[in-house]
Amino acid sequence: MSRAADGPHPHPLTDHPMARSVLYLRLGRAHAALGEELSCSRALAAAEHQLGAPTAEPAPTWCVWMSPSDLAVDSGRCLLDLGHRRSAHQLTQDGTKVLPVARTKTKAVFLAYEAEEYLRDGEYDRAATTATQALTMANRIGAPRCVELVHGLLPGFAGHTSAEGVGELLELARAS
Structure with missing residues (x-):
């Protein structure tokens, strides 16, 4: 059977929920930059879902920094790009406040x-x-x-x- 027929094959660098969260967040930023609000919203929701997904495996080293703070601030930047200033400010402030020392x-x-x-x-x-x-x-x-x-x-x-x-x-x- 071909790879396409089997569906996606996991890759150790991107299969972890935290890695997927970072990738969805970056996708959301790209959609926001293009003014694609619905696609951005879907990507941000997926990033949030993946960030909260349980896993027993450690995250890849390239994304261990990802946290709810990072998600909030980058989501705020997306909303800012889409013209939702008040929500953008709130998310950015909330994310900054809860960032660990x-x-x-x-x-x-x-x-x-x-x-x-x-x-x-x-x-x-x-x-x-x-x-x-x-x-x-x-x-x-x-x-x-x-x-x-x-x-x-x-x-x-x-x-x-x-x-x-x-x-x-x-x-x-x-x-x-």
């Missing part, structure tokens, strides 16, 4: 994502405050990806230097 670098990245969301909404003061938190944390722990993410947001603050916290953010960014 041991994942400080990820928290800094999540805060940068949250700042980007506020910036897109024109909430320059909240964006600046959140970006400052992210940049401060990233500088403290040596997280260059996060520093780069925050620096990438700076052009969005052009013309809004009078908003609360923007001056402080720009000063901190110049020093880092």
Whole structure:
């Protein structure tokens, strides 16, 4: 019998529920970027289902970081891409709040994502405050990806230097 007739064959790197959760989450992000809301919703639901699926096997090392926090924040980014700003903010904040302390670098990245969301909404003061938190944390722990993410947001603050916290953010960014 052919492989197609037998159905999919498990692969050790992608057969684990946590691995499938990550892959469905990435699929959801792709659908969101394309504006495909229904397909995105289905992929996010599958990611959530897989993340909660019981298994006795350890997750592959490439996806052991996956957690409900990661699912919430990336789902929020999907909703943001689809124009559901309020739900996006809530998921991102919820995911960031429950992230374990041991994942400080990820928290800094999540805060940068949250700042980007506020910036897109024109909430320059909240964006600046959140970006400052992210940049401060990233500088403290040596997280260059996060520093780069925050620096990438700076052009969005052009013309809004009078908003609360923007001056402080720009000063901190110049020093880092």
